[in-house]
Amino acid sequence: MSAVLLCLICAGALLYSAEAQDAYNELPDNYKKGVDLVWKQLSSHAGVQHHFLFYRSVAKTDIESGFGVRYIYHNFHLRPTRCAKGTAETDLQRCPFRSDRPLMDCAVCYKMLADEIENEPKPYVHCIQRPKLTQQMTTARLDHCRKMAYNSGAPTLLAVSTE
Template sequence: MSHTTLILLLSTAPLLICTEEQNRYHQLTAEQKKIVDTAIGIVHKQTRKHVNFVGFLKENPDREYYEFHLRPTLCEKNGENTHREDCKFGTPVLRINCAICNDLRESSIHCVQQTKAKEAETIRTTECSHKTGESSSLSHRADKPPECLGCF
């Protein structure tokens, strides 16, 4: 293999990886895109640049729990809270770790820099341990059995 071919091959590899990361968003289901777009909107309140989806780390649709990475791009925010194909990832490789559980309420969405994700596990475990309907009176168990109002 000639030196020119080798240099060309090595210089295009990062572009292929970047393009692959950008295309992952288009492989998501409509529900997954809604989850990611909601997180992008929340992260945009705290960043100067537009962020795009990178990929899922954990998914548990049965528990309604999703953990994934977002990453800042070179684009300015334009009010569009969705993955933008025209925006390329910037350097350095700062990743934002987002966890969403239960539903799409803002209170159940937690995003931090990847370096702080381990510290955030306690908060996420507490927030995500709530089950829908758990706080209703029908789901509570009494210490003693209820009185039998219709018993003879």
């Protein structure tokens, strides 16, 4: 009986992580690129030992600035898995979620031109374990991203003189 229960739990964990992968696959490409940027930074951080999977979006903003320029803001949660960081992408589908670790709350904002993330202004990435997130951090994230979008300094057609 306990073997059957264990099999059901394992199957549920696999289905649950597959649902998270489906949530990532349903994101528009502009938002996937931001999630990938966060994964890249998390996997290069020495203190991070496990792999994270996209769990859900909390907030998304896409500001069209003209001439193919977009400013993207994405606040989302990542859920830790039992797989070590550096796990091959083909094996990530089988990574069960950890229930003994909190969600990672991430915010990322960046400028895109022609569907690619621009290096200037530098993309902003901030991730912290969910219980440690404060209102001041949330406000600071939003302020930083608003400044990035509104202070782009890019010329517009209206600024061009025809004289």
